[in-house]
Amino acid sequence: MAEYKEVTTEVIDIAQELIREYHENIQECNIGFVFRDEAGTSGGKIVLAKCSKVPQNIKPVDELETMGVIGPKPDDGIEREVLIKEEA
DSSP: OOOEEEOOHHHHHHHHHHHHHHOGGGTTSOEEEEEESSOEEETTEEESEEEEEOOTTTHHHHOOSEEEEEOOOOTTSOOHHHHHHHHO
16 A cells, blocks of 8 residues: 655645746645655556545545645656646
């Protein structure tokens, strides 16, 4: 089972910058990010990052609207900033 942990302030800073630059319409949304210790899969393909509505079991706690899940840094040189940009 995958384990999740809090993201670094660097990830929050990158996300805020990218949202300001590319997604002005969501600047006021409550968006959270977490690291996942292993990449997920969908349809047999590896999922390095994912953004979705917050599940009901988490929503009352953090009052988040959207959550970004960032998997482990891939071995092929893709930087986390690219993953965050794709999901923001």
